[in-house]
Amino acid sequence: MTTPAPSAESSPCQLDAPDRAWLDRSMSAWNYAANHISGIGHVKKIQAVIFDKDCVVTSSTAMNGGPNRWESNRHQGKVKLPDGTEIPSQVISFSGSVGDHSFFVMSTPSVWRAAGKTGKGTTLENLMTAVMLHEGTHVAQMPTYGEKIGEISERNKLPQDFNDDSIQKQFEKDKGFASSVEREAKLLFMASRAKTHGAAVRLVRSARAMMKARYARWFVGKDAYLAEAEPIWLTLEGSGQWLAYRWETDARGGRVASSAVMPGFEHDKWWSQREGLAAFLALERLTGATWKRQAFDTGRKDILQMLDEATATDRLK
Incomplete structure (x- = not known):
């Protein structure tokens, strides 16, 4: 046969x-x-x-x-x-x-x-490995932040395509909303590079004040659930970007100079990735590596809660 x-x-x-x-x-x-x-x-x-x-x-x-x-x-x-x-x-x-x-x-x-x-400041292969690290990170976060997004989606009967870019797609043509996001991210990147701890705290507090004002103005009524969703998307996308960036510039990783790849990260067209990365770099500037178990394992707090805790009682040293 x-x-x-x-x-x-x-x-x-x-x-x-x-x-x-x-x-x-x-x-x-x-x-x-x-x-x-x-x-x-x-x-x-x-x-x-x-x-x-x-x-x-x-x-x-x-x-x-x-x-x-x-x-x-x-x-x-x-x-x-x-x-x-x-x-x-x-x-x-x-x-x-x-x-x-x-x-x-x-x-x-x-x-x-x-x-x-193309590679945006590095080789295409390096960029794609960094993208893999970003997305692979979300696998570890599915039982924590991923589950929280699922709960928000179910509770608010959101469409299946609700994702980290949905807020941007909804509000990107609103100049007031978009300019606030742009300024918030800039302040957080500035905080990550601040020469003193006190300066970093002040910059983070300024960024958070703008975010709270934005939430109070736009995340109301039928969009109130976005005030709960955006911090989680910033946590997911920001931590993924942080890992991608840290691997790119690691001596045993991509071995690329920060000055070569940071412009691509800092000017990413997607809000959640850009502002999320800025938030985690600012948190790293304030607390070192103490946040990693929270972001990559336990997932009880989002990035904004972690930033607020890091700046709540600081004496602006």
Whole structure:
């Protein structure tokens, strides 16, 4: 009896050598950053799904401290995810979950390069590894901040596409709202670079006063829930950006000068990523590394609560 030949969709395949080299390096970077920069450690039950224009490779061990071992199959322009959905084989990077299993999905540098993406102050491969670290971080935060966002969405009957950019999409054409966000982020970045602790405290307090005024003016009525949602989005996106930035500039990470990559982070077009990073850098300036367990593990406080605590009774030294 003749065994049928495997279909094109199920036949084994390989990523091109440059893409595979990037993937291997990124897995090493994830494990290094999780253990030595963020302190996340090993994330249980996480499946990695990586694809180029023809091939998808998956691993249930590479991102949780296990072997860097992959299974492969060809796809026909549609990549099937662990939750059963399908996505087109295009530039993408995100994390998700199904039951108690999490997954991370990303296309390879060859796909990004073909779409005209660049490294923004570093190589495209470095940038993409940093993006992987950002998104992978959210996997560890799903039981904490992710669950809180889910509760807000369910309580307010929000659409499934409610995400970290929803507030920006709703308010970006409002000049008053947009200018406040811009100024808040600038003040927080200034705080992160302040020469004295007291100066950093004053700048953070100024930024927080502007944020509170913005919330009081715009997050009212049917939009009142956004005052609860924005701090969580800032926490998720800001901590992810912080890890990406710290890995990029780490001597055992991307080994890129801060001056080369910070402009890309500081002028990110997405509000939650830009202001979130500024908030965490300001918090780091005020408290050192004491906040990391809160942001990457316990998740009981959001970034704004942590900033307020760090500046509440300070004597402006």
